[in-house]
Amino acid sequence: MNNYARSENQETFVLNLGPQHPATHGVLRVKLTMDGEYIVHAEPVLGYIHRMHEKMGENRTWAQFMPNTARMDYLGALSYNHGYALAVERAAGIEVPERAEYIRVITVELNRIASHLLWFGAFVLDLGGFTPLLYAFDDREKILDLLESVTGARLTFCYFRFGGVYNDIDDEFIAGTTAFIKRLRERMPDYHNLVTKNIIMIKRLKGIGILPEEMCRRYGATGPVLRGSGVQYDVRKNEPYSVYPEFDFDVPVYSECDSMARYMVRMDEIEQSMRIVEQAIAKLPEGEYIAPKVPKIVKPEPGDYYACVEAARGTFGVRLVSDGSNTAYRLKLRSPTFSNMSLYGEACQGMLLADALALMGSLDLVIPEIDR
Amino acid sequence: MSMLAEIKEALSAVSPVTIKETDYKTKGYHLDVAAGPDQVVQCAEVLTGHGFFLEAITGVDWLGQVARMKEAKAKAAAAAAKKLAEAKAAAAEAGQEVPAAPEPVAVETVPEEELGEDPMEVVYDYNTTGGELCRVVVRCKVPRSKPELPTISAICSGANWHERETHDFFGIVFTGHPDLSPLLLPEDADFHPLRKDFTA
Numbered sequence: 001m002n003n004y005a006r007s008e009n010q011e012t013f014v015l016n017l018g019p020q021h022p023a024t025h026g027v028l029r030v031k032l033t034m035d036g037e038y039i040v041h042a043e044p045v046l047g048y049i050h051r052m053h054e055k056m057g058e059n060r061t062w063a064q065f066m067p068n069t070a071r072m073d074y075l076g077a078l079s080y081n082h083g084y085a086l087a088v089e090r091a092a093g094i095e096v097p098e099r100a101e102y103i104r105v106i107t108v109e110l111n112r113i114a115s116h117l118l119w120f121g122a123f124v125l126d127l128g129g130f131t132p133l134l135y136a137f138d139d140r141e142k143i144l145d146l147l148e149s150v151t152g153a154r155l156t157f158c159y160f161r162f163g164g165v166y167n168d169i170d171d172e173f174i175a176g177t178t179a180f181i182k183r184l185r186e187r188m189p190d191y192h193n194l195v196t197k198n199i200i201m202i203k204r205l206k207g208i209g210i211l212p213e214e215m216c217r218r219y220g221a222t223g224p225v226l227r228g229s230g231v232q233y234d235v236r237k238n239e240p241y242s243v244y245p246e247f248d249f250d251v252p253v254y255s256e257c258d259s260m261a262r263y264m265v266r267m268d269e270i271e272q273s274m275r276i277v278e279q280a281i282a283k284l285p286e287g288e289y290i291a292p293k294v295p296k297i298v299k300p301e302p303g304d305y306y307a308c309v310e311a312a313r314g315t316f317g318v319r320l321v322s323d324g325s326n327t328a329y330r331l332k333l334r335s336p337t338f339s340n341m342s343l344y345g346e347a348c349q350g351m352l353l354a355d356a357l358a359l360m361g362s363l364d365l366v367i368p369e370i371d372r
Numbered sequence: 373m374s375m376l377a378e379i380k381e382a383l384s385a386v387s388p389v390t391i392k393e394t395d396y397k398t399k400g401y402h403l404d405v406a407a408g409p410d411q412v413v414q415c416a417e418v419l420t421g422h423g424f425f426l427e428a429i430t431g432v433d434w435l436g437q438v439a440r441m442k443e444a445k446a447k448a449a450a451a452a453a454k455k456l457a458e459a460k461a462a463a464a465e466a467g468q469e470v471p472a473a474p475e476p477v478a479v480e481t482v483p484e485e486e487l488g489e490d491p492m493e494v495v496y497d498y499n500t501t502g503g504e505l506c507r508v509v510v511r512c513k514v515p516r517s518k519p520e521l522p523t524i525s526a527i528c529s530g531a532n533w534h535e536r537e538t539h540d541f542f543g544i545v546f547t548g549h550p551d552l553s554p555l556l557l558p559e560d561a562d563f564h565p566l567r568k569d570f571t572a
Contacts, residue, residue, distance in 0.1 A: 047556040054541075055565055090400055217425045217501070220530035226501070233501040302444070306400030306497065306507070308427075319497065321432055324444070329437075330566075334428040334497070342533040371556055 004038040004350040012040055015353075019048050023126055023357045026367030030344075030360075037353050042345045050371040057320075057331030062088050062298045063162065065331070070156040072335065073369040075118055076312035078104075078111040078147075081160035086241060087307035087318035088162055091300035099287040100164035101243040106280045107147060107159065107169075109273040110177065113184070114143040115312035116266045116273075119364045123263065124195055126361035127204050132195050139187060142180050149173055162298055164290025174281055181274050188271065196267065202260070209259035209359035211347055219343040223314025223336050224269065225363060228262035230255030235310035247279045259362040266364070297326050313337050313364050335369040375504040376402055379422055383508075386414045401497075401507035408512065409521035412496070415510045416524040416531075419498045424508065426524075427497040429534035431542035435490045435516070435568035492519045492544055514544065523549040541566035 018029040027048040033041040053072060057065050069084045070077035082104060089096065096104075121136030144154045150167050151159040159166050195201055211221070213229045226233055234251040236244045252268035254261035300322040308317035314336025321330035340363050348356040376393075383391055383405060390406040407415050416426070463469065496510040514521050523546040525532040535546040536555040543564035546552065554561045564570060 047554070047558070050556040052565055087400070090398065093398075215529075218529040220426045220428075220528065231501050238501070239505055303399070304495075305398075306509070308400075315427065315499075317427060317497065319428070319430060319495070323437065323440070330430075330432045332428065332430040332495075338533065339427075339530050342530055346529070 004035075004352075010035050019045075023360065024367075025122060025361070025365045028365065028367050028370075032353070032356075034353070039348050039351050039353060039356055042348050042356070044341060044344055046341075046367075047371055049368055051368075053372045054331050054333060057328045059327060061326045062092075062300075062328065065328070066160065067156070067158040070153075070158055071368065072333065072372055073311060073313070073316070073366050074155050075366055076111055076115040077155065077157040078108045078159060079309055079311035080316060081157060082108055082242070083307060083309040083311065083316045083318050085160040085162060086309060087305055087320050088298060088300065090307050091303075091305040091320060091322055092162065092295075092298045093301075094163045094294055094298075095291055096163055096242075097288040097291055098243070098285050100289050100291070102280050102284050103165050103169055103289060104160065105242055105244065105247075106177070106277050106284075107150065107165075109276045109280075110143050110147060111157070112312045113270050113273045114140045114147075116270050117143075119266060119312075120191070120195075123361040123364075124201070126357055127201065129195070129198075129201075132191070135187070135191065135194070139184055142183070146173060146176050146180060149176070161290055161294070163294035164288065166290075168289040174284075177277060177281060181278060184270070184274060188267075191267070196263075204355075204358055205258060205260035205263060205362070207256075207258050207260075208355045209347070209351070209362060210257050211343065212257055213255075215343055215347065219346075220339040221314070221343055222339065223310070223312070224262050224265040225314065225340045227251065227253050228265045228362075229257045235308055235315055239308070241307070241309060243280075244276075246283065247276045249275050249279075259358050262362040262364075299324060299326055308334070311336055313366065313369070314340060333372055335372060337363070337365055337367075338370045341365060341370055375422075375500070375506045379403065379419070379424075379506060379508065382418045382422060383415060386411050386418060389415065396505075396507070401509045403506070403508040405508060405510045406513075407510055409514060412494075412510065412512050413522050413524055413527065416496070416527045419508060419510075420527055422500075423502070424498040424500055424506075426528040426530050426534070427499045429497075429531060429538055430495050431538045431544055431566065432493040432495060433490075433542060433566060433568045434493060438489050438491075490516050492516055492542060494521060494538065494544060496524075519544040520547055521545075522547050525549055540564070543567065 012033050012035050015032040015034045017032055018024040019027045029045040031043040032039055053068050056068055069080040073080050117136040117140040121133035124132040148154050150169050150173055151157045211229050213231055216226050216229045232251055232253045237251055249272045252265045254264050302322055302324040304321045306319045308315050317334035319332040320328050323329040348359055380391055389411050392404040394404050396402050491513040494512045498508040500506050512521055523535055535549055538544050539552045540554050540557045
């Protein structure tokens, strides 16, 4: 398919894609040097919505920074809540009760499904199919209703607290979640019949947008991008945190390295997240949902600490440097899309523009998370 | 041989880096490597050669912190000495055995003279994707007056953007980097917002 060979005297032109373009999934600009419909060189231009969250961390208390985490990855905000909470809990030595850990896992996994569903709809939209977006939104709304009932927000969650969560889950939430999973299980075959087996989809994705394993490693890509390139790496398994070791789930891996592989990884992850939620609900222990003795003002010991979680798009890492005061001395937020996107320029050289857009969609970009 | 021991041995071949094993449970990483600007590239080569990938690069500005930490340490030492003296006195009064002095707290390596009092630090986070869990942190201190160290973007392509970001925020220059133009800041930005003396 990609048989582009540049001749010596071919003229090129520059095409600006974005920063306001539906296919860029946010305020991202890509400066494309084109030869006809083929891309000679691509340079992503970032920073349009850069807000310096890391600096904000230095003049807010540890707890005050929690809402900021949700403003980075607004589609999978609970994973970001989780990563930040883990880092501060590690630094300040705060224990989390078991029930709180289970609630965390349930809500994070529901949020992951919601994020993947939105990606599914938007990705098919990139390829020209509109209807699946409506199906995906229908299911996603159900999750947002459930999460709203416990967190009070639909998107920019600030649900986690140091030592637990803000609110306990009730029987209504559990019944709603069980009903939702039953419903989504019945809908997944529809998704696969409608989209996965669609010949246009297959032709647009199979064998196109190849990201070799070696390239993913060089760029530090993680999450479904790396797993679509045949690497079995998932923070939940490789570096277990919270109560993930309690659950039986698989890490979907496809080794085709193409856009289809990344699509399949996310579709399978929806199923695995459903399994985790089911098990967590079945095993949900009684007890506190937040540790009773968490200091009002958190003051970690001086030093630096690191914690990371598997967010919907890959490894979200928090490196914090504490000087013993109630604010961070330095807060580094390692976002997965930043690394995943950095390979885009190299990956789409010699590709057709339409395929490069499919590749971009398969990376599942959330721009506020790159820009921070 | 375990991954940790293997990588420790390979890194010690890169002289003269200081390697410290840290407690993963409390810190979140296994190995803490203090390298000079000359060894950063060699460390990257060794680690990628052992299957590690670069997770992130970041900077820390230690403006005024060295003095503050010295003060805090002296205070803590004085408090500990006082407590020990009190315990000794109490033990002597009760006729019990005199408690032994607690083990001295390990003192962190004092920055070399050339770094001055307020160095800038560049921190590299490495991780593996399989096998035994092993996280390696490589740190490099550079003088604030001339914050320069070589790029590793030729070894880890992902370092390209991370180094550009670090240059944006801290003004640290990565020599040999193909393009250090602002990544997240405006294209004409000449300020470094994460420096501690930055005021908007």
